[in-house]
Amino acid sequence: MSNAIAPSAHPTEKTSMNLEELKAAESKLLLGTYDRYPLLFERGEGVHLIDENGNRYLDLLSGIGVNAFGYAHPAIEKAIAEQSRKLIHLSNLYYHHGQAALALRLAEATGMDRAFFSNSGTEANEAALKLARAWAKLKREQGTHLGTKFLALENSFHGRTMGSVAATWKDKYREPFDPVMPGVEFVRFNDVDDLKAKFSTDVCAILVEAIQGEGGIRPVSREFLQAARDLTRSTGALLIADEIQSGMGRTGKFCAYQHYGIQPDVTTLAKPLAGGIPLGALLCTEEAAQAIHAGMHGTTFGGGPLACAVALAVLSTIEREHLLEHVTTVGTYFREKLSQLARNHSAIIDVRGLGLMLAIELDSADLAKSVLGEMMKRHILINRTSETVLRFLPPYILQKEHVDEAIAALDAILAEQTAQAAATPIPGGKRIGN
Ligand SMILES: *Cc1c(COP(=O)(O)O)cnc(C)c1O
Numbered sequence: 001m002s003n004a005i006a007p008s009a010h011p012t013e014k015t016s017m018n019l020e021e022l023k024a025a026e027s028k029l030l031l032g033t034y035d036r037y038p039l040l041f042e043r044g045e046g047v048h049l050i051d052e053n054g055n056r057y058l059d060l061l062s063g064i065g066v067n068a069f070g071y072a073h074p075a076i077e078k079a080i081a082e083q084s085r086k087l088i089h090l091s092n093l094y095y096h097h098g099q100a101a102l103a104l105r106l107a108e109a110t111g112m113d114r115a116f117f118s119n120s121g122t123e124a125n126e127a128a129l130k131l132a133r134a135w136a137k138l139k140r141e142q143g144t145h146l147g148t149k150f151l152a153l154e155n156s157f158h159g160r161t162m163g164s165v166a167a168t169w170k171d172k173y174r175e176p177f178d179p180v181m182p183g184v185e186f187v188r189f190n191d192v193d194d195l196k197a198k199f200s201t202d203v204c205a206i207l208v209e210a211i212q213g214e215g216g217i218r219p220v221s222r223e224f225l226q227a228a229r230d231l232t233r234s235t236g237a238l239l240i241a242d243e244i245q246s247g248m249g250r251t252g253k254f255c256a257y258q259h260y261g262i263q264p265d266v267t268t269l270a271k272p273l274a275g276g277i278p279l280g281a282l283l284c285t286e287e288a289a290q291a292i293h294a295g296m297h298g299t300t301f302g303g304g305p306l307a308c309a310v311a312l313a314v315l316s317t318i319e320r321e322h323l324l325e326h327v328t329t330v331g332t333y334f335r336e337k338l339s340q341l342a343r344n345h346s347a348i349i350d351v352r353g354l355g356l357m358l359a360i361e362l363d364s365a366d367l368a369k370s371v372l373g374e375m376m377k378r379h380i381l382i383n384r385t386s387e388t389v390l391r392f393l394p395p396y397i398l399q400k401e402h403v404d405e406a407i408a409a410l411d412a413i414l415a416e417q418t419a420q421a422a423a424t425p426i427p428g429g430k431r432i433g434n
Contacts, residue, residue: 064245102281129164153212238264243255248318355394
């Protein structure tokens with residue numbers, strides 16, 4: 001093995017590389033999948049991340065919606081410590097106390113009947129796709145035609161495995177790996193006529209995110225979700241709601257579809273489910289579950305004792321600390337502040353989202369990029385998705401004072417950026433902002 005980075009010591013033996021050394025080491029040692037920001041974090045406290053030099057960053061992204069209780073939350077620490085002394089992994093060959101207890105709590109919260117546990121979001125969706133195919137096969141065996149096609153939406157994101165990525169909208173995620181799972185057709189976002197035109201008994205399931213996450217915090221319309229529900233009911237196809245980003249209370253209700261009063265047949269959860277320990281879940285109706293029997297699907301790690309114990313602690317904490325109410329209160333405040341900001345800055349062309357799943361859309365991708373960079377310089381972490389959209393997925397424990405801090409920074413940055421843009425003609429003559 002040739003390794004030009006650390007001739008004296010094996011790189012993994014060196015415990016405290018600085019950022020530059022880490023960059024060099026990773027660029028030689030890791031697959032080049034990530035284009036990381038130049039920040040090196042060592043720990044976190046509440047809503048703050050703390051870097052190698054002790055600088056505190058206000059984290060409005062929370063590990064892409066995973067760290068719902070921020071960092072070093074005592075309930076998570078306690079659950080990890082206690083369960084790790086008993087049993088971390090078991091396999092799915094034997095019983096442990098976690099899965100049934102967690103399935104019961106999740107079934108109550110989602111209105112579903114049964115659960116399957118995975119390790120990640122994409123695996124939960126993979127299970128949902130397999131369930132839909134198995135369901136359609138069962139229906140065909142019972143004499144009802146239901147095909148193998150899936151309908152997904154423009155701007156969707158369902159994950160990176162061959163099935164989930166096939167249902168993910170952006171070409172750049174799929175095309176390098178073609179052929180991905182065949183049989184997915186994309187429907188124009190919120191276009192009921194397009195949905196109706198593409199739906200038939202050849203479709204075994206429609207996949208939707210009630211509020212699209214990576215796609216730019218875009219809520220599906222009530223008419224569209226209702227049409228998807230009615231069409232699937234009419235043939236026996238499944239309606240699958242991907243709540244991996246929007247679920248677990250992120251929008252102020254346990255699942256985003258509950259804002260619509262429309263119940264799907266299958267839903268998937270992951271990101272914040274086990275407080276940062278990897279865990280995903282598929283939940284479905286009793287009827288749909290009949291398509292799966294022993295041996296058809298499974299996982300080595302999924303639903304392990306540690307992950308389940310922490311997820312139970314997450315659910316208890318959400319309840320005990322009334323976090324759904326808190327998410328609604330702080331989220332409403334945040335959204336109002338963003339709307340005010342939009343009234344003062346014409347570069348903000350839209351404000352979207354519910355609870356603590358929020359976004360502003362700017363009138364240019366370059367502006368969105370520089371606002372993100374300037375926020376980082378001011379030690380506030382946000383995210384850019386769908387080119388022009390600045391996304392906020394803060395921890396549920398966020399307080400109004402943190403919102404004020406973020407809004408003041410955005411206000412100052414947008415004022416600076418638009419003043420600069422007014423002074424500098426952009427090539428092609430287009431000016432950013434006013
Ligand atoms: C993040 C995400 C996924 C994929 O989850 P992974 O854990 O990264 O596999 C799927 N669907 C939605 C809506 C997501 O936000």
